[in-house]
Amino acid sequence: MFVYEEAEIWFVAGSQHLYGPEALEQIKKNIQYVTDYFNKEANLPIKIVLKPLATRPDDIYTLCQEVNYSKKCVGLITWLHTFSPAKMWINGLTHLQKPLLQLHTQFNELVPWGSMDMDFMNLNQTAHGGREFGFIGSRMRLPHSVVTGYWKDKEVHEKIAKWMRVCVAINEEKNMKLVRFGDNMREVAVTEGNKVSAQIKFGYSVNTHAVGDLVAVINSVKEGDISQLIDEYETLYQISPVAQINGEKRQNLIDAARIELGIQQFLKQGNFSGFTTTFEDLHGMAQLPGLAVQRLMAKGYGFAGEGDWKTAALLRTMKVMAKGLPGGTAFMEDYTYDFTKGNELVIGSHMLEVCPSIVDDGVKPLLDIQPLGIGNKADPARLIFSSKPGYAINASLIDIGNRFRLVANALETVKQPNPLPKLPVACAVWKPKPSLDVSAEAWILSGAAHHSVYTQALSMDYFRLYAQLHNIELLVIDEETKISDFRNELRWNEIAYCNPYA
Numbered sequence: 001m002f003v004y005e006e007a008e009i010w011f012v013a014g015s016q017h018l019y020g021p022e023a024l025e026q027i028k029k030n031i032q033y034v035t036d037y038f039n040k041e042a043n044l045p046i047k048i049v050l051k052p053l054a055t056r057p058d059d060i061y062t063l064c065q066e067v068n069y070s071k072k073c074v075g076l077i078t079w080l081h082t083f084s085p086a087k088m089w090i091n092g093l094t095h096l097q098k099p100l101l102q103l104h105t106q107f108n109e110l111v112p113w114g115s116m117d118m119d120f121m122n123l124n125q126t127a128h129g130g131r132e133f134g135f136i137g138s139r140m141r142l143p144h145s146v147v148t149g150y151w152k153d154k155e156v157h158e159k160i161a162k163w164m165r166v167c168v169a170i171n172e173e174k175n176m177k178l179v180r181f182g183d184n185m186r187e188v189a190v191t192e193g194n195k196v197s198a199q200i201k202f203g204y205s206v207n208t209h210a211v212g213d214l215v216a217v218i219n220s221v222k223e224g225d226i227s228q229l230i231d232e233y234e235t236l237y238q239i240s241p242v243a244q245i246n247g248e249k250r251q252n253l254i255d256a257a258r259i260e261l262g263i264q265q266f267l268k269q270g271n272f273s274g275f276t277t278t279f280e281d282l283h284g285m286a287q288l289p290g291l292a293v294q295r296l297m298a299k300g301y302g303f304a305g306e307g308d309w310k311t312a313a314l315l316r317t318m319k320v321m322a323k324g325l326p327g328g329t330a331f332m333e334d335y336t337y338d339f340t341k342g343n344e345l346v347i348g349s350h351m352l353e354v355c356p357s358i359v360d361d362g363v364k365p366l367l368d369i370q371p372l373g374i375g376n377k378a379d380p381a382r383l384i385f386s387s388k389p390g391y392a393i394n395a396s397l398i399d400i401g402n403r404f405r406l407v408a409n410a411l412e413t414v415k416q417p418n419p420l421p422k423l424p425v426a427c428a429v430w431k432p433k434p435s436l437d438v439s440a441e442a443w444i445l446s447g448a449a450h451h452s453v454y455t456q457a458l459s460m461d462y463f464r465l466y467a468q469l470h471n472i473e474l475l476v477i478d479e480e481t482k483i484s485d486f487r488n489e490l491r492w493n494e495i496a497y498c499n500p501y502a
């Protein structure tokens with residue numbers, strides 16, 4: 001399901017034949033050295049594969065075609081070790097369909113003042129060679145990324161690693177299929193949107209499948225598999241008395257396990273990496289899938305409630321980006337406020353469907369079975385826990401009519417200040433940046449959804465890169481946000497992003 005192990009980033013140095021064969025041989029040695037260093041020492045999430053030196057337009061064109069056709073290659077890094085006249089790159093870059101990063105580095109960290117001669121200068125020209133390449137990137141309006149610094153520098157590695165993760169996620173989106181069980185929640189606006197435009201822009205497809213077909217799979221689950229899964233629940237979670245072996249709602253737990261196995265099987269069979277449900281269409285299901293959804297999200301599936309396919313897709317994408325990083329990523333909704341003056345808080349949750357990846361290490365969630373006022377089904381099983389405190393981001397992707405808009409709000413999650421004995425749901429409690437009033441006003445003005453993807457694993461850099469590579473609008477709400485400026489940004493973006501879905 002995750003592609004980090006197979007993925008590759010291709011790496012090429014640009015040069016030309018002006019400096020003679022000896023210089024080109026030295027460049028080959030240098031870039032081989034840097035490649036080996038990156039793969040062994042830089043702690044990058046993906047392997048870097050070195051490609052032959054780019055010195056002629058035809059070779060560059062061939063390389064870019066190969067980047068496009070390769071299933072393993074998810075992005076291209078260029079290094080202008082010397083000057084490489086950038087008209088040579090036009091044809092190749094015109095056809096390049098994968099992310100491009102220009103690594104603006106030079107082989108020597110320091111200037112060798114005493115020994116530097118013209119041979120040295122012929123070899124080490126990033127300072128001006130990189131700018132020539134930059135011109136063609138800008139002239140061609142490429143969404144290319146730039147990382148500047150010495151190649152052994154940790155900060156350089158971290159920036160490359162972030163870009164790599166976004167490349168993997170963008171590549172994954174092209175293969176992503178989401179299934180909707182049931183349609184949109186009746187009359188809800190923000191969860192609607194243009195699925196054709198989404199597929200053109202992001203690559204993922206969203207299709208519906210009959211709830212009855214899912215129920216048939218759920219009903220075919222073997223009893224032995226259910227018992228085995230319940231054993232797993234008993235190892236991983238605290239089980240509430242009603243759900244224990246002789247508890248009065250034990251059957252509900254068995255039904256929940258059956259639903260989980262059924263949905264998982266349906267997703268695997270159809271090669272789906274995300275899904276939506278709606279409590280308005282549960283025909284034939286014993287209960288609303290709560291526990292099942294929570295556990296499938298924790299395995300990396302995208303999900304959102306009430307038919308919200310955009311949030312489900314964004315969750316899956318963010319899960320791919322965050323794979324292996326500390327901190328979880330979950331479906332979320334702004335639930336209710338605490339307006340205590342000077343300590344304003346947002347309580348976030350979503351009925352039963354918050355991913356347990358956000359729980360503190362070592363904490364065992366409570367698996368409980370409690371009534372649910374909506375859906376008109378049996379009491380559903382759900383995991384109850386509270387999010388680990390610390391930095392987080394809420395992100396929402398909406399269809400604003402002629403384009404997609406991504407909104408991301410920085411948060412400080414706090415320890416849940418009081419128990420919620422009568423609200424048996426998983427939750428997170430946070431202080432949004434820069435303050436509750438500015439954050440909520442900006443979020444509302446932007447039209448961002450009541451649903452969001454809550455992540456502890458990804459910094460704002462990831463959202464900036466993701467939006468940049470897709471050329472979609474990003475509105476950041478953080479410490480710097482002022483409503484007057486934010487309103488201007490909204491106004492100006494109407495012009496900046498005036499091409500429909502471009």
Ligand code: MN
Pocket residue numbers: 305306333350451
């Ligand atoms: Mn909802």
